[in-house]
Amino acid sequence: MDLQLDGITVAIDGHLLVRELSLDVGRGETVGLVGPNGSGKSTALRCVYRTLKPTRGVVRIGGDDLGALPLRRTARSVAALTQDGGGDLDFTVAEVVAMGRTPHLRGNRALDQRERELCERVMARLGIAHLADRGVLSLSGGERQRVLVARALVQEPEILVLDEPTNHLDVRHQIELLSLLKGSPLTVLVVLHDLNLAAATCDRIGVLRGGELVAAGTPEEVLTVDLVRNVFGVAVTVVTHPLTGDPQLLYSLAPPPSRK
Template identity: 65%
Template sequence: MVLSLRDLTVEAAGRTLVGRLNIEVSAGSVVGVVGPNGSGKSTALRCVYRAMRPTSGAVLLDGTDLASLKLRDSARSIAALTQESHTELDFTVEEVVALGRTPHAHGNQPLTARERELCGQAMDRLDVTHLADRSVLTLSGGERQRVLVARALVQEPRLLVLDEPTNHLDVRHQVELLSFLRGSGLTVLTALHDLNLAAQVCDRIAVLDTGCLVASGAPAEVLTPELVRKVFGVDADVVPHPRTGIPQLLYDLAPIAPVPADTPTDALSEGPHA
């Protein structure tokens, strides 16, 4: 499935959150959207999974305007993991994962044998099978995140939209999830904060700043010291990974001024107005 954002614009409360954004995600590729906080990443993704309606412009799936599709039909093609994903009901992990079949369900019919197998495979893939009978309310943030990714996979989408999918995940599960995305064959649009992870998993990277696209291309083309300094306000050296050659950023942290030895302890907790 090919995803195209064409002159996508979102305005709210007199502000332009996203302005004339153009992004193309070719079939089976992984495109990352990066940028500082408030740059419009999540807003753009919300338009793709239809949590928001753009003010102007269009989101196209294989050339078809998303707005012309019924919500149920688009849900059969698009699965989303959002930053706001949470479950307040006391469902088991197995029940939450099975909810991914909702767009394909007819009435209250039980899952078929194939669908149960699909749920089992997704839980295995995300390493949550051992949690199947646990309440989602008892899970850690990382465990819950993996459950929600499993639910998205059970939806059998052709397009995955992931907003910060590595949130709460430990290093092992970050690597496993991103490796899976690379080899899944699905079309993936994902927002990421970690530029090094973006460089590893993404075929192309789109950089947003104040709602506008400022750069787009392969990681090696986009992630330059000049761009990182201009957009993110930090200095970084870009070096090739010793094994893969993928660009990696080494950030230059400004030195922190030492606290004088004779500073009273209580003064350290007082604000600058003290």
Template identity: 55%
Template structure:
């Protein structure tokens, strides 16, 4: 299912955080949001998983204004892994992941075979099957991240919205997660700080700066030395990754970027 974001404006605390953003997350593709801290990535994603309502503009889910749908109906289409995780849960890992099945259940209804299969598949997908009976509070930060991702998978959404999903993960589990996202082939809208990860996993990137989309396109067309200098404030060269052929951004950690175009 396709996501269209049309002329999106989001303001709070008397400050405009997203200003006229336009972008598309095509069906079955991984669409990445990149940009410096404070550029509006998380705020934009929060409008897609309905944590925030736009000040102006629309988020369309398969052509329908997302905010005209009931929370239950939208939850059957869109699952999110936000940065804000809430408090600790005094529940087992399996119970946390089973929460992803709530949009499909009548009040007070118990689990059925479909629920149990979905939960087991989601846990296996993130490598947490062996921890199913552990308390969520006993897990490391990276393990908690994988469990919450499994909860989103158990929701069986058509659209995944992921805000910095590789946070707290070690290198191996970052790679595993990115491989898993590619294999899912769901419509995925994801923000990433790691530009090389974004270049590897995303079909299309949108660069945000000061709340606006300033560049869009395939990673190789978007992640240029000029964008690195103007938007991110760093000197960089873009070369071919020796193992995958993806764009690889090599940062100059010794020399500040030129001030041309900097805001």
């Protein structure tokens, strides 16, 4: 299922957070949103998973106006991992993961065998099966993040929306998670701060600054020396990864002092 943001504008309390954002995510494509803090990335995502209604513009999934669809249908089609999705109740890991099936259940129906096996398979894939009986509040931040990703995948959505999914994850689990996304048939819109991870994971990247889309294209087209300097205010050297061919950025913390 494809995802389209068509002229999305969001204004809250007189502040324009996102301005005329148009971006298409094709079926099975992974598109990343990058930009400085406060550039409107998370605000745009909130319009997709329906916790925020655009002031103007339309979000479409599969060509349908998202805002006109029943909430249950949306919940079956779109799964989201937000920055504040942890919760404060000490459910077990298995219980939290099983909550991903909620949009598909009616009444008090228990999970059937296929759904139980799905939960077990996803937990194993994310390396959290051994935590199934642990309370989520006893987990580390990285472990809890993987539990929330598992919950989203168990939902069996067609569109996956992720806001900084690599938060709290160590390097190994960052790579494993993003490799999982890259090899997935899902349509993925993901916010990332790490430009090198975005280059390695995303088919295309959209760059936001001040709520506006200033560039969109492949990592090679977007992650240039001039753009990174103008948008992020840092100096970089762009090199090609020797194994994958992806562009990778080498950062300069400060220019070398001049010598007299």
